[in-house]
Amino acid sequence: MKRLWIDFETKSLVNIKNSGLDRYATDPSTTVLMLAWALDMDVPQLWQPHLGPMPAELRAALLDPTIQLCAWNYNFEKDILEFVLDIRTEQPRWYDPAVLCGYMSLPIGLGRASDALSVAGKKIHLPPDEGVKLFSVPKKATKKMLANGSPVFYFKDWDSNPEQWEKFCEYCKQDVVAEREVHFAATAINSPMTAGEYEAWQLDQRMNSAGVCVDMDFVIKGQKLAKDESEQLLSHMKAITGCDNPNSGDQLKAWLKPKGYPFDSLDVEHIEEALKLNFLVDEVRQILELKQKLGGSAYKKFQSIIDRISSDGRLRDQFVYHGAHTGRWSGRGVQLQNLYKPDKAASKVAAAIIAAIRAETLVDGMFPGIDVMTCIASVIRTSFCAAPGKKLVVGDLAQIESRVLAALAGCQAMISAYKNGHDLYIEFMSWLLDKPLTKENNPDERAYGKVVILGSGFGMGPDKFVDYCATFGLVMPRDSEDPDEVTAVKCIKGFRDKYKEIPTYWRDVENACKDAVKYKKCIYVKGVVFDGRNPRVLKLKLPSGRYIHYFNARLVKKKKFDKMQECLCYTAYDSKGVQEKDLYGGLITENIVQAVARDLLLNGMLEAEKMGFKIIMTIHDEIVAEVPIDSPLTEHHLYDAMSKEPEWGCGIGLILAAEGYEGQYYK
Numbered sequence: 001m002k003r004l005w006i007d008f009e010t011k012s013l014v015n016i017k018n019s020g021l022d023r024y025a026t027d028p029s030t031t032v033l034m035l036a037w038a039l040d041m042d043v044p045q046l047w048q049p050h051l052g053p054m055p056a057e058l059r060a061a062l063l064d065p066t067i068q069l070c071a072w073n074y075n076f077e078k079d080i081l082e083f084v085l086d087i088r089t090e091q092p093r094w095y096d097p098a099v100l101c102g103y104m105s106l107p108i109g110l111g112r113a114s115d116a117l118s119v120a121g122k123k124i125h126l127p128p129d130e131g132v133k134l135f136s137v138p139k140k141a142t143k144k145m146l147a148n149g150s151p152v153f154y155f156k157d158w159d160s161n162p163e164q165w166e167k168f169c170e171y172c173k174q175d176v177v178a179e180r181e182v183h184f185a186a187t188a189i190n191s192p193m194t195a196g197e198y199e200a201w202q203l204d205q206r207m208n209s210a211g212v213c214v215d216m217d218f219v220i221k222g223q224k225l226a227k228d229e230s231e232q233l234l235s236h237m238k239a240i241t242g243c244d245n246p247n248s249g250d251q252l253k254a255w256l257k258p259k260g261y262p263f264d265s266l267d268v269e270h271i272e273e274a275l276k277l278n279f280l281v282d283e284v285r286q287i288l289e290l291k292q293k294l295g296g297s298a299y300k301k302f303q304s305i306i307d308r309i310s311s312d313g314r315l316r317d318q319f320v321y322h323g324a325h326t327g328r329w330s331g332r333g334v335q336l337q338n339l340y341k342p343d344k345a346a347s348k349v350a351a352a353i354i355a356a357i358r359a360e361t362l363v364d365g366m367f368p369g370i371d372v373m374t375c376i377a378s379v380i381r382t383s384f385c386a387a388p389g390k391k392l393v394v395g396d397l398a399q400i401e402s403r404v405l406a407a408l409a410g411c412q413a414m415i416s417a418y419k420n421g422h423d424l425y426i427e428f429m430s431w432l433l434d435k436p437l438t439k440e441n442n443p444d445e446r447a448y449g450k451v452v453i454l455g456s457g458f459g460m461g462p463d464k465f466v467d468y469c470a471t472f473g474l475v476m477p478r479d480s481e482d483p484d485e486v487t488a489v490k491c492i493k494g495f496r497d498k499y500k501e502i503p504t505y506w507r508d509v510e511n512a513c514k515d516a517v518k519y520k521k522c523i524y525v526k527g528v529v530f531d532g533r534n535p536r537v538l539k540l541k542l543p544s545g546r547y548i549h550y551f552n553a554r555l556v557k558k559k560k561f562d563k564m565q566e567c568l569c570y571t572a573y574d575s576k577g578v579q580e581k582d583l584y585g586g587l588i589t590e591n592i593v594q595a596v597a598r599d600l601l602l603n604g605m606l607e608a609e610k611m612g613f614k615i616i617m618t619i620h621d622e623i624v625a626e627v628p629i630d631s632p633l634t635e636h637h638l639y640d641a642m643s644k645e646p647e648w649g650c651g652i653g654l655i656l657a658a659e660g661y662e663g664q665y666y667k
Helices: 056-063 075-084 095-101 108-115 143-147 162-188 195-210 216-241 248-261 268-275 282-294 298-308 344-348 350-359 371-377 400-409 412-419 423-433 442-453 463-468 490-496 501-519 585-611 635-643
Strands: 005-010 032-037 045-047 067-071 211-213 390-396 522-525 528-531 537-541 548-562 563-574 577-583 614-617 622-628 658-663
Touching: 005 075, 005 162, 032 056, 032 075, 032 162, 045 162, 067 162, 075 522, 095 108, 095 162, 162 268, 195 585, 195 614, 211 622, 216 282, 216 298, 216 350, 248 282, 248 371, 268 282, 282 371, 282 400, 298 371, 344 350, 344 371, 344 563, 350 371, 350 622, 390 585, 390 635, 400 412, 400 442, 400 585, 423 442, 423 490, 442 463, 442 490, 463 490, 490 501, 501 522, 501 528, 501 537, 501 548, 501 563, 501 585, 537 585, 548 577, 548 585, 577 585, 585 622, 585 635, 622 635, 635 658
Parallel strands: 005 067
Antiparallel strands: 005 032, 032 045, 390 622, 390 658, 522 528, 528 537, 537 548, 548 563, 563 577, 614 622
């Protein structure tokens, strides 16, 4: 099949990158500046609309369904073709090398990807005041220009800046070269996307295109209440501190430090720790409490939703395929994967809080012990709803990570508990405390059991476990002389004693990785192939057939636990840049478990689509579908789809279950 590689440069009076899917259709100022293109390995050519119409050969290739269209982050090119040039293309025609890079855990930015793969034809990096910023972003006219009849906003172009324009043209053509070379360099590593992964990407595109309906009345009212409360809190803080802007971390720290505040940070964790101190003066404590009420950015998602909503009231393009190293989806825009974790007390009165927001009557003190900001952040999920005449059906894979871990490690005690429908959290705590417990009568012990099962499976030690418990609102002492007290040391040791196969699995996968790299061979461990034959990348082939990738995996001598040891390291490419990371048994196990859990989620999504569910979101281990309100499809059908064992899972010992709800609003 022939390939047409393309790359657009455009200009627009408004910031269209953050708005809805129909952004180009609703913004008539969007104009094509140039289009670089090349058929297969031809030298890239450039079409500049101001010099003449689109070349016939280019138009014919764009319209030819037998030619594959290729572009980096192709949605931009696809949308420009459709909404600006009126050339409609079907999504299956497109190939995006950034998707292959994402699948391989390489950077999904063209410049960083070409650096990571050391390609010869790299992306050109123009100075900040040239290229895109010079020609694509509007400039504001001066008073003198306005007096001479200039519009308020104008653009630089080929006439005003001819030398920079020539560089911009070369920049555009070189992008085509870089995209093509990155594709071939990534393909040469011989880790192609499986048919299942291509299907996953297609599903991702359908989900992003469908979007989720937004209750804008709730969003606008919630935002107004949050802004009003924020202004009151800041006014109160200003009156106490005298700071011009008490929301400025630097200003507030400068005020707090001389008064005994012991930390250099004002993040949530440090404020919580400071408030435990009994030597703080009253005004410092008051400011910290006000800062706590002011909260993080949870309520700011309202503005993010408003900025990105499409004209039909739906929020689209919020999910990134293979955004995490393990293959899980990550978020963009509103960041739906990072919604505020509801306050426990607020959850109990959620319906009343929602009603108060809708009535615009929510005030501080309405719900004792829960401030306004916490109330609003705790119910922000209500922003997302079913469209008129539709309902949401939501399913969540129950305790999926511990179920997958139990199966891969062959932990019979866990597998038996799940198979027989036992509550694993209660079962573990009954064993640990050596006394009968029930879910109904021992909620506190069950809460401890939950964090133990969720937190101990990947090699976490007692110190880290104490911090982990705190994220669940549980205070866990590290150790105690009281044999009946629940402590981190007791929980971690108990977990490893009761479920002995799991620590063994940590050691097995670490040794398999080390030996695969050292001897450049394949090693099989309980459903996973550790492939170290390629010196550039260690690949872990999962039961589903896809891979986890660790680039530049190597063995080095390091001092750990006060002695020199042979450690495994690799090069990670993430949002923070290029990092050298250690690879050890607990982390390898966590990666494998989360990757298999993601593959099970994907299988459930595909099975749900076969049943007729329209999937509009996936958040962590959840599937959110939208169906007609009179549809015979229910949450139980979704549970069945999610609990269906895939063909590749047969023989692993998976015991799957799902739970959820259906209704008009996400919660």
